[in-house]
Amino acid sequence: MTNKKMRSACEAILFASGEPVEAVRIAEALDIDNKTVSSLLSDLADELNKRESGICLLKLGSRYQLCSRVEYASQVRAVLEKKKNTPLSNAAFEVLAVVAYNQPVTKAYIEQIRGVDCTGVISTLCQRGLLEEKGRLELPGKPLLYGTTPDFLRCFCLESLSELPELPDRPENDDGEETEIDSTRGEQLKINISEDSALEEEILSAEKEGEE
Template identity: 60%
Template sequence: MNKTDNLISTIEAMLFASGDPVEASKLAEVLDIDIETVEKMLGHLSALYDERSSGLMIIRIDNKYQICTREKYSEEVRKLMEIKKNTPLSNAAFEVLAVIAYNKTVTRSFIEQVRGVDCSGPISSLVQKGLIEEKGRMDLPGRPLIYGTTDRFLRCFSLNSLEDLPDLPKNDEIDSIARDESQTSLFDNENKNDILKEKEISEIAHIEEE
């Protein structure tokens, strides 16, 4: 085995063992090579999977890489792992997810002002499902928690980053709520959850809504 093949196999083993997305810089650090070489080897590995019609593929999420199964084999994988199909996310969960995704990081109080109702249930459910997570606290009285989306959210919606979200529709009636946190709502009652639903794929469709 030549040096290039050995590097590709080593990176493949590292990604497989990790399970979670891994930064190219971390791979480079462990292998003691430059990031450009790592990215080149990842490209080779991805091409090899494509050439042999492998059930695996390499995906990139922000600057992280992960091995995952191809969507076309998802049904068989679910049967093997005895994963039952569950109901899709509720409209409330989609609305909360959309508010967080398009505003990057927000507090619970901001989400509740946008939606006009208590959001503790949908937020808790989305955290449990790994679609959103706590990103810290704001330097305000009470130090409210800040929520943002996760890498799993990006994988579920086939996004490399939040910058790849579809553009919001132009609507003169879209509500804008100015907050002390200098945040602004980007949604009206009809459009705020439809944007993400257009990006829904099989994995998110079968996440159990508790």
């Protein structure tokens, strides 16, 4: 099979899947090594960009997914007539931010930073597939640890957590100690959505799938 045909096969696999696919699974399907798959997918991404396709290739760690380009989000929504769910609250964004930048963390840690009970918010974020349990802390009571999910990365168009926006330096209080800035972290995450309606749709879609 020529490189062109293998590249087309990669495109067909991703299109038919409709969800992120591990590179190793593509390699197994085509009976090639992972390095060749990476090269083929890189060429596919370049090809889609070069011909200004309405589809782009999204890389999510070791997984790949075909998706519509953000500039056509309004047209896609108009055809699909998606019903929007309630957007994430400020509290939800703040909890997501605390977890994303410090994971894995316990509920007690999140509540210590935010200063309020977060049971309901954490439960909602887990149901919507943005947070998940990551084991237990080896302390009395063995509290649950929480972390973000692959859907969290997909919704915010991040390949990995290393691509999270940098935080400003923490301000100091009168005693010269750093103060917590959980609300700032929440705002940093919200920037990715407020500036791009397509990302907002991704979040809403993930919420809907989680509820189903």
